[in-house]
Each structure stands twice: as structure tokens, then as C-alpha cells.
Amino acid sequence: MKANIAKSCLYEHVARIGKVLSSPKRLELIDLLAQGEKTVELLAEQAGIDMRLTSAHLRALREARLVETRREGKFIHYRLSGADVGRLWVNVREVAEEHLVELRVALEQMAAAPGALSAESRESLLAKARSGDIVVIDVRPEAEFAAGHLPCARSIPLAELEQRLAELPLGKAVVAYCRGPFCLMSDQAVALLRQRGYQASKISDGVAEWSAGGLPIEN
Amino acid sequence: MKANIAKSCLYEHVARIGKVLSSPKRLELIDLLAQGEKTVELLAEQAGIDMRLTSAHLRALREARLVETRREGKFIHYRLSGADVGRLWVNVREVAEEHLVELRVALEQMAAAPGALSAESRESLLAKARSGDIVVIDVRPEAEFAAGHLPCARSIPLAELEQRLAELPLGKAVVAYCRGPFCLMSDQAVALLRQRGYQASKISDGVAEWSAGGLPIEN
DNA sequence: CAGACAATCTAACAATCGTTAGATTGAAAA
């Protein structure tokens, strides 16, 4: 039957997307690109992968049309080719968290600091941030903050946090966030802040999760 | 760094889900399972794959916890392990449709019958079905209808459509649906109905797409 | 022009995966 071979061809096209999601390194690159446009060199450094291998993985991602490029002098900037790609990454990760117990266990024992907010809704957090009830800090590198961040958030990169403690009011609750559930920067920030007497906690959301939840992103 | 190896371990777990989505045959099995619980034999027949190979693919899906099994006598019934798995499949397919031009082209030239409804919202379709303005028919096998179907839909499997034409009112518009955008059954139904003088059209949604869109499913 | 550097290309190896076909398990029926 002619229709049958045409049909299996359709699934083959979708499998191209699946194939690209089947490598941990490529997933990490997608996670990093969800924070904003980045050069190959920066991606290689942040993911801890050899630049030549990074380039090969990015090629695979580009052939599946999940990322696009932009040239700027010697540098080539990669970015996700749409917000739906970020949502897809969040979706795959959520399904993995839901069904793979091993992943949940690994996540729990990695986040040694028990700094997560007790199941607070995104909306109520946003309301408290808007009213000035809490201070929300974005501890990612400044370039990622500039590419897009949570409403009312202030950029204090983790590397600068110790020197810039004075910017934070001691009385108010401080809520930190970073790249998402797989990123440890907000945990480290919370640990440092608590050590210095601040009332600190974290949310596991990054901009991709926040945005996938239907909430606004500023830049 | 210890944190670094733990982190790459997290992405590896998510990649297990990606790996399982990287084979066209497995995607077709997921698509079929989104229609409801099925035995290995039935899946093999409907996907046109050797049963032993089907079993091997189902094993991979089960090891990634995307499907679960239930034994009933000699038969083993497979089902998706949650509604989120169906949503993930829809999500991956939508990203593929959005970014892979080749897939869009293949889809268009496969659906020879131009029977698709002009961009009508799901809600308005549901309202018209509820008011009795249109007749919605589910042309999938009856067992799939029984496992879950669109509200107000009537089951008329494609194989029985010709003999059961009398059940359909000639004056009203008839809207057919089947397993989803990759399924040709609703196209065939529309072709047959129009040939017999009915005012027929189709929607590309199946229960998975309908449900992923936040609309209710009956059974 | 030559040198520096970001990024890609190439070739080669080991490891993994999809597929096939034959053998085996396990539950129901004769």
C-alpha cells in the first residue's frame, strides 16, 4: 500500500526531533540556549564539552531545525528557533521527572540545600514580588539576565553575590532562581545568603519553565 | 568537580526519554496507544510491524516508563503510563510540524482530499456538536471509541460506514475525525460521504490532540 | 600581507541500536 509507506515517512520526520533529544550533551546545550543566544565557545565552556564536539552537536540540532545561527564577525551565535523548542525541552524534562524515579532521586540528593519554596504557585510569587514583599534575584550571568528574566527580578550573578550583599535588605525574604531545575547556582546562592543571616529560599523555575507555565518574561 | 558529573547524569536520564522517541516505529506505537490500551498482537497488526519487533520496541518504551502493562489471560495489554505521555507525543509532533518543512509538505500531499475544516476553533466545534447543529462521527475501530472519544461523537468505524449511511441525516453537516493528523481514516470517510451526497468535512484532531488542547474526553 | 582565533570539516574507532530469525516462556484450551 502506498499510503502506508507515506505514513511511516511522517513518523520518520518526527523521529528526527526525537533523535536530537536522545543525547544528554545536546539536551544540556538546549537547556543553555533556553537562557538566551550564545556563541559556540561559550556553550562549550558552560557545558564543559570540547568545542569541536559542541560544534558537531549544534550541527545536529541545526539540521533538526531546533536552533538557528547568526554570524557576528568571528563569532557565530546560536539560539533556539522558537519558544516552542523551549517548551518542548521543559515538557520532555517534566515527563522524565514524572516517570523516572531514578531522576527524582538523583535530583533530590543533588540539591543538598533544602532551600526550595514549599509548593508556592507562580502567580502568588509574582504578586509578592510586584508588591515588594520579597526580593527576587537572578543569579545567572548578566548576559542571560539581559536576554530575558522574571518580572521584578534583579540581576546579581552568583560570582558577584558575595561582594554585592549590601544591595540586599536584611529584613526581607530573598528568593533566588537560576537556569532551571538542573542548575545548582540558586542552591549555592541560598547557602551563601543563609550563612550571612538572610532569609533566603529558591524556586526551581528558570525562564523556560516560567514561560512554559504561561507567565510573562521581561527584557 | 563532583557536581558536574552528577549534573550530566541528570541529562542522561532525560535522554532516556529522548532515545525512546527517536525511532519512527516507536512513535507510531505511542500514537496507537494514545487511542487506548491495546495488546501486542493488535499493535503489531495496526502498525504493520512483525510482532517480535513490536515486542522489542514496547520493551524499550516500558523501560523508559512511558508505557505500562496489564496481563489478561494469554494477552498482555499495553497502555500509556499517563496523560502526560500523550501530551508529550503531541508536543513533539507539533514542534516537528512547525520546524520541519519536509513534514508539512509530506502531510499536505498525503491528504489528497481537501476535507479539512477551515481553521475552526475546537470550542466552536464543540458548541455546534452540543447544539445538534452538526454530527460528529468517530471512524476509528469501536474499541478505540469505547476507550475515550470526543464529546457528542458517534462511533461509526470506517469499515462499517458504507452499510450504516442511513444513520446519518442527509441535511446536516457531518464532521469526521480519527486517530490524529497522521491518520488517513477520516480522509477516506470524507471522500466516501461526499461521494454519496453528504456535506462532509474532517478535523485533524484525535483524542490526544483534543485532550492536549485542554478539552474534555468522554467514555 | 601574515598571524590569531572562532568555528567547521574530515577520518577513524568503539559503542550502540534496529532488525531478523529461531528458540523459549507461560497461560488457556483440548
Add this chain to the structure above:
DNA sequence: TTTTCAATCTAACGATTGTTAGATTGTCTG
């Protein structure tokens, strides 16, 4: 018990993929 049949297991193959290291492209700077 033996037979039947759904489903799984096993071994083997060919193809694909991830990774590595060296060579190359292309752009800016001196």
C-alpha cells in the same frame, strides 16, 4: 497431560552514532 498461541528472549548482522584528534575554513587584527 499435550496442544495452541500470545508474548518474550536470544544471538547475530549491518547501519548508525558519539567521540577523538588533526586539518581546514573564514574573519578580524597588526
